[in-house]
Amino acid sequence: MEPDTVLEVERIFEEPRNVLFRAFTEPKVLAQWFAPDGWHVVPESVELDPRLGGRLRHTKVRDDDPARTWVIDGIYTEVFYPDVLVSQQRITGIEGIDPSRPVELRVEFSRQGQGKTLLRVVQGPYESQAAVDYAKVWESILDRLQAYIDGTGAAS
Incomplete structure (x- = not known):
C-alpha cells in the first residue's frame, strides 16, 4: 500500500518563536529534548546545518533496550527564521515507516500574540496507522520540549 496520510500536531507554547526555532536548530539543545x-537522543549523533541544502541527522535510542534505535537523516529544503523549517528525511528503525521512502517534515512557528507561539508539525506521507502512531510520538516529543523549556528558563 502506498503511504497517503500526513500527520498534523499543533501546540501553543508560552514562548516566542525564536526560542522554539532555536530549540529545533541548535544541536546541544535538540539533543536534550x-x-x-522512553527514548533519548545520542548527543554526538546530532548534526544540524539549518540552511537550504544543509544536513540534519540524529539517532534516538530506547532507554531500556539500547539495541533499538531510530536514525533520522535528512536535508533542509526550506529554512525561514523564525517561521518555518522543512526537511526531506529518511527514517530508519520505526516499524511501519519505510526507510527507502523520504518523508517531509514541516515545522511552522506562528506568532500568537505577545510572546506565544503556535507550533505546528506536519509530516508524511505515512501509511494510515503509522501516521496515527507517529502523531502520538510527536505529542510526547512536544511534552519533552515544554519540560525542557520549563526546566531551563529557555525563554529568558
Missing part, C-alpha cells in the same frame, strides 16, 4: 518518553 527531541525524543519521546
